[in-house]
Amino acid sequence: MTLKFYNSLTKKKEVFTPLHEGYVTMYVCGPTVYDHPHLGHAKSYVSFDVIVRYLRYIGYKVRYVQNITDVGHLTDNADTGEDKILKRAQREHREPAELVEIYTRSYFEDMDALNNVRPDISPRATAHIPEQIELVERLIEKGYAYVSNGSVYFDVQKFKEYGKLSGRKQEELEAGARIEINPEKINPSDFALWKKAAPGHIMRWKSPWGEGFPGWHLECSAMSMKYLGQTLDIHGGGLENTFPHHECEIAQSEAANERPFVRYWIHNNMVTVNGQKMGKSLGNFVTLKEAFKSYHPLTIRFFILTSHYRSPLDYSNDALDAANKGLERLLNTVKSLRERIAKAKDGFSPDEIYEKLEHYKKMFLDAMDEDINTPGAIAALFDLSKEVNTLVNSGQEISKKCLEDIDKLYQELGEDILGIIEPKPKTLTTTFTLSWQVEDKTTEDIMKVLIDTRNELRKAKQWQLSDFIRTKLSEIGIVLDDRPDGTTWKKIK
């Protein structure tokens, strides 16, 4: 059992060994909180959530840091254009701090609904201005940065390894006609560490270079260094941030610290809609709050995990419907298992069942070890469920202990690692129920009366009346399930 990650820096799958035994430092680029989170955020943060959960499962102590960008992210590129937060705040007639608060809350609300574990630290860029200023000062001292008209730029030519992550060469970048010529810069590909604030710019801080605000790339370097040290085990983020964002982070951090910044770079792929990248500029992005109107958050989580994190994921209603059915199938099995446990007695625990449990557990963990192959892991869960369904439906006497051990495996794999089997899903932003969710006591009691009545009718072979009850219930979304050991019911959407 050896965990491997595909490292974007080396472009190879590598065995994972943290810098300090048993302890993992992990930083993931967080959202810029100027709008509600969308499906792209979901894919990214669900993917990294599973990585964190898995690292913890295999015994690592993980410190997981994910920033909240609340300043410095400009609309056009890293050094020109308007600040996204500021622009949106003006549009909504709000204080920037107020706007940031609204969308930060929205972000956490949706991430909670997706059943992501919260990062250990969610540092805000604006709360780390001194750290960022200090980093800029160090870069100036070391000769990697220069002041120009109240702004500070990183001198890319001084950092010879610039381009090592994205595979870009300096000459090519300069040839790229899309970088606007900025007369303040020595070199067109130099990037801003600190920007001078224009007179009307309300987000501003005092600095040795006058009033201004930090550049977008800077916060990640400053905050990861503060909370995780100068060399991180894992840095995650979206593929589209490889260049320039992560390339600039490497330059700043390694120039300042003179040691490797990140040992494993992990990048997740994009969400597409009809095969096209989902993007703000294309206007085809789907917010999670919108998506949650049509699908349960856990369905979306499951959907994300049915493809590999490094593959693009195409969003469509057909794909989501299929995912929903698949998830329901898995949950049904666990539900039946737990109903069976409630009725089970002590008794025989066959060895062959334990052998099977070990077999599927190994299949699952082997898949996870191979660069977090969640589709493979889920396949193992389906294979396991086939066996469990057969067992549960067989009527064979199985000890309570044995059934509980099966359930324990579902908890480990499906709940602890994948986070898709969740007895109490948080549905803050949706009214959806997955079929196995627990209803209130009164509903349960009424259903019991109805089911008992219908079963009396069935005993008396009064099929017309018993089918009438079933049909009427199905019309309001309640499905009855007559099994050898009794009738159960569930609510479908």
Added chain:
RNA sequence: GGCGGCUUCGCCAAGUGGACUAAGGCCACGGUUUGCAAAACCGUUAUCCUGGGUUCGAAUCCCAGAGCCGCCUCCA
């Protein structure tokens, strides 16, 4: 123009040169079970974009071509 990636069953999607006569899910069809259903189970459906090559052996490696996509402005 530069850099990178993808193309596997009707759809989605794994696949770590040899146990791939290719996982798993959805859909469809047949069957078992059921009073009838539902659920569940069993069965049926691919030689891996095309053409070369390397190898005892390739979906997996190399070359060429076709198509699609991403990055090189902001985006997870």
